[in-house]
Amino acid sequence: MTLEKRIEQKKDAVECELRRILSGNDSLLFQAMRYSVLSSGKRFRPLLLLAAGDYFHAARDQTLPFACALELIHNYSLIHDDLPSMDNDDYRRGQPSCHKAFGEDIALLAGDGLLTLAFELMAAAPSGNNLYACKEEAIREICRNAGVLGMIEGQLLDITQDPDHISEDRFKELILKKTGGLIIAAVVAGGILGEASPLELEALHAYGVNTGLAFQIRDDIQDSIQDRPEHRAPRPNSVNLYGFDKAEKKLGDSIQKALKALDSGSIDSDELRYLALRLSAVKGKNKNEQTS
Ligand code: GRG
Helix, strand or coil: CCHHHHHHHHHHHHHHHHHHHCCCCCCHHHHHHHHHHCCCCCCHHHHHHHHHHHHCCCCHHHHHHHHHHHHHHHHHHHHHHHCCCCCCCCEECCEECHHHHHCHHHHHHHHHHHHHHHHHHHHHCCCCCCCHHHHHHHHHHHHHHHCCCCHHHHHHHHHHCCCCCCCHHHHHHHHHHHCHHHHHHHHHHHHHHCCCCHHHHHHHHHHHHHHHHHHHHHHHHHHHCCCCCCCCCCCCCHHHHHCHHHHHHHHHHHHHHHHHHHHHCCCCCHHHHHHHHHHHCCCCCCCCCCCC
């Protein structure tokens, strides 16, 4: 089977499972959660987790709940990030953002609901024979990266740092926590569930760091070539910090470092290589256009 087909099959498995998880309840809360989650995301983080998990022969019935949990956490962060008190975005994935469609009160609850559901899913995932410790460690890895010293602190930096006076080191820390957090968690948790060695986990972590940097720089480049709605708050971004050409170079360098990190742990995963390399394609996007 071709590499693209394998990736497509993984994405289909995630879509199908997300649909199942969010079905069977027609409350306004579930409608809002379905509206946000089942709206054509690229499923980048679940694909990373499944790619790493498969490479290390983790059982799919264990990795799929974790992959879906990460997607739920990602969607909670997007719903909350779009709120007027945060980034104030009216659109997400080509449709009105959750609070525009359901109101701020329901959007807040939908985000809260997705976050909590994610942890329920991971806690309920099969543990296998001697895999209980792996499951616990994978959950801890996801907590660390999504939590108060990870994505949430990254968001705090994002909304409190002056975009015109941020140092490069502070900016990198911001990206690594806000955007890199879930990307690092995805590959490392996949490795943990497959019982990867400490050296391999270190390599996966370095891959996640550099893929996270590339992901955000690419997003900033794409943002800079589309019209930014006036009412959106100004935030630190790599094109402002480095200039367009240097940002493009940093994108390429980060992808190469991600690939080298895999080599450093002798991880010969065509899927992880492909997912990092896919970030080199920058499309002139507008808010209603999906980039893959
Ligand atoms: C609210 C605690 C809290 C955190 C929010 C991730 C985040 C932190 C904010 C999102 C801001 C943003 C748009 C950052 C750019 C990188 C990014 C995460 C883009 C969206 O992810 P994609 O491209 O989206 O994977 P899809 O739609 O494909 O899922």
